[in-house]
Amino acid sequence: MKNSKKKFGKLLCVLAAAGSLLFPASEVSADTMPYDTYSYDWWGEDVLQPPAYLYAEELSYIQSGTKLKNPQDLFLKHDTLYVADMENSRIVALDTSGAMLWELSSFTADGAEDSLKSPQGVFVTEEGHIYVADSGNGRVVEFSPNREYIRQIGRPETELITESQNYVPTKVIVDGAGRIYVIAYGINMGLVEFDRNGEFQGFMGATQVSVSMFEYIWKNYFSTDAQKQRMETIIPTEYSNIFVDKSNFVYATISNLSAEDHLNGADAVRRLNPTGTDVLRRLGNTAIIGDLYNATDEAAWSSFTDIASTDYGCYFILDNAGGKVFCYDYDGNSLFVFGGKGSRAGLVRNPVSLALSEDQAKIYVLDSQLGSILTYEITEYGQALLGALKAHNEGNEALSYELWQEVLLRNANSEVAYIGIGKTYLKEGRYKEAMEYFELGNSRKYYTKAFKFYRKDLMQDNFGKYMGLIAGVVVIALVFVVGKKIKRWVGEAKCNISGR
Amino acid sequence: MQYLRTLKYGFYVIFHPFDGFWDLKKEHRGSVAASFTFIVLTIFMLVVQKQNTAFLFNMNRLETIDVMVDIVSVGLMCILWCVSNWCLTSLMDGEGKMRDIIIFTGYSLVPLWLIQFPLIGMSHMITAEEGTFYYVFTTISYLWTGALLLAGMMVTHQYSVKKTLFTTLLTIIGMAILLFIGLLFFSVIQQIATFVMTIYKEVRFR
Numbered sequence: 001m002k003n004s005k006k007k008f009g010k011l012l013c014v015l016a017a018a019g020s021l022l023f024p025a026s027e028v029s030a031d032t033m034p035y036d037t038y039s040y041d042w043w044g045e046d047v048l049q050p051p052a053y054l055y056a057e058e059l060s061y062i063q064s065g066t067k068l069k070n071p072q073d074l075f076l077k078h079d080t081l082y083v084a085d086m087e088n089s090r091i092v093a094l095d096t097s098g099a100m101l102w103e104l105s106s107f108t109a110d111g112a113e114d115s116l117k118s119p120q121g122v123f124v125t126e127e128g129h130i131y132v133a134d135s136g137n138g139r140v141v142e143f144s145p146n147r148e149y150i151r152q153i154g155r156p157e158t159e160l161i162t163e164s165q166n167y168v169p170t171k172v173i174v175d176g177a178g179r180i181y182v183i184a185y186g187i188n189m190g191l192v193e194f195d196r197n198g199e200f201q202g203f204m205g206a207t208q209v210s211v212s213m214f215e216y217i218w219k220n221y222f223s224t225d226a227q228k229q230r231m232e233t234i235i236p237t238e239y240s241n242i243f244v245d246k247s248n249f250v251y252a253t254i255s256n257l258s259a260e261d262h263l264n265g266a267d268a269v270r271r272l273n274p275t276g277t278d279v280l281r282r283l284g285n286t287a288i289i290g291d292l293y294n295a296t297d298e299a300a301w302s303s304f305t306d307i308a309s310t311d312y313g314c315y316f317i318l319d320n321a322g323g324k325v326f327c328y329d330y331d332g333n334s335l336f337v338f339g340g341k342g343s344r345a346g347l348v349r350n351p352v353s354l355a356l357s358e359d360q361a362k363i364y365v366l367d368s369q370l371g372s373i374l375t376y377e378i379t380e381y382g383q384a385l386l387g388a389l390k391a392h393n394e395g396n397e398a399l400s401y402e403l404w405q406e407v408l409l410r411n412a413n414s415e416v417a418y419i420g421i422g423k424t425y426l427k428e429g430r431y432k433e434a435m436e437y438f439e440l441g442n443s444r445k446y447y448t449k450a451f452k453f454y455r456k457d458l459m460q461d462n463f464g465k466y467m468g469l470i471a472g473v474v475v476i477a478l479v480f481v482v483g484k485k486i487k488r489w490v491g492e493a494k495c496n497i498s499g500r
Numbered sequence: 501m502q503y504l505r506t507l508k509y510g511f512y513v514i515f516h517p518f519d520g521f522w523d524l525k526k527e528h529r530g531s532v533a534a535s536f537t538f539i540v541l542t543i544f545m546l547v548v549q550k551q552n553t554a555f556l557f558n559m560n561r562l563e564t565i566d567v568m569v570d571i572v573s574v575g576l577m578c579i580l581w582c583v584s585n586w587c588l589t590s591l592m593d594g595e596g597k598m599r600d601i602i603i604f605t606g607y608s609l610v611p612l613w614l615i616q617f618p619l620i621g622m623s624h625m626i627t628a629e630e631g632t633f634y635y636v637f638t639t640i641s642y643l644w645t646g647a648l649l650l651a652g653m654m655v656t657h658q659y660s661v662k663k664t665l666f667t668t669l670l671t672i673i674g675m676a677i678l679l680f681i682g683l684l685f686f687s688v689i690q691q692i693a694t695f696v697m698t699i700y701k702e703v704r705f706r
Contacts, residue, residue, distance in 0.1 A: 447555060451556070
């Protein structure tokens, strides 16, 4: 009796476990989402798809101390969120549930009291060293993992910046080799680069100004003075944010692009190698500029304020204008877009920074107007999509194929999934199927590769048949021609004989 | 039989344009029926081409293809070209009658479908790298047609080269003007119709 009761209890346990698997207790669900998830297809049209990330919660942490006031930067390292709380002039560290760990506003520097003033950027190295872009004081300050002052890096000593020019560092990153890159407000020569000792090295990744011939002629010969004055503003664009990935490439976003710039194909994102050359792959169907709109809809152009990248080359870009997060794969294909502006839960007011958890399970978006961090959790669809790209990047074709199939089950419009499966077929030598999938994925680049092999196989298998056909045609043609000639020759001969 | 012979003469014309167009006009080797046939074939070619060209070379979205668009665009262009050309050349000492103009226009279109029909089939056998051939042949077909139109006009109206080019330019401008007047006309008619309808409704509901 006792035994059977125990068994019954076990069964109940199993049933409950199964139930919780089927009906997870989480409150997030797709149909209550205040935003749509979509991506751009080959035709440049936005196609709806299942949500890849769902809004989870808002970390506003009013409970401990003062609320965040106009925070400007968010950084995530080892499950700790670091926030540059600008108007409170402090750096705040939170755990991933939003509870405060510590705050940092004043410190002892070389025996003297010192404090931060309107910091706009924060970065934490692998070893836990905290770099703060102390904007109000015009310097970058480094702290040890237990928040002790180590050093400060002030204004770069160079003749390239005049004395009257302000130096206001807003964002700072440190790459694996210890190089420090700073975005400074008002400096449009690119990123300010310091070596590991804090010595100024130069400017990196300056945006080039290209004036077209037409523009030059128009400006110099056909414009009135008033027009000329308006056009003086052809200056290089400034970077809005930077991110350094595991292989020391620097992703940089540019936000202040006009509609004209967008139409002229200006870059909104760059991936800079250590020499400052842009190596971002732009092989996707659409330009990497966020939302694609027509020329008349000027207000709708996206304005990128932050970027975060994964190890396998996918990157997430935060758009301040539309409050959206754009995800692109390594080649620059649009994977998904989600989010929006508004007052409903899950929508943002003025998003300024985004952070990505190590396994991409969560996206944190810092909203400066709300003074809080919004978190978005990945869905099964998102996991399959990103997992497939990751597996492909790691060379695990079998897993990637499996995950692409799962993506297709949930989203039959996914061009990247069709191309992903097509690539597997291409490697396996199933060319005809590969062609079918590349056609569904609208990829002419891979279709032609598959087609080439398919045609080769077809020719090799049926070489005899085709050659026989050609030979047959040639023989028949020859018979006709020769027959005609013989007839003519016979006729002429007859004529000659009869003529004699 | 007469009709078939005039059709067949199209193949002679495209290789011997000056000789051919002269005979079309003076020797009545061509017919308006054959000319219409060639125009219909061009439309037919466009319809088939848009749907059946291989994926690698077909940038059309199958859902949005409309046969009416092809019919109207080619048909309307031909009508506009003929009318505009006739109007201008009557003023500019052209010797061609409306019939001659229709004939030389139709016969000029022969290389267009003659080359592009086989290209539809060929597109299924070549890769993107070999696509150069495809595009070269397409370009040849357009250039050939263009050259034939010029030659046809020259011979039909007895023009010099300079005058032909000038008249062609004027003809194209004339087409634009005709199109503009046509649209204006329809727009005005529409306004008048609405106006009449409104008055009718007002009177009825009083």
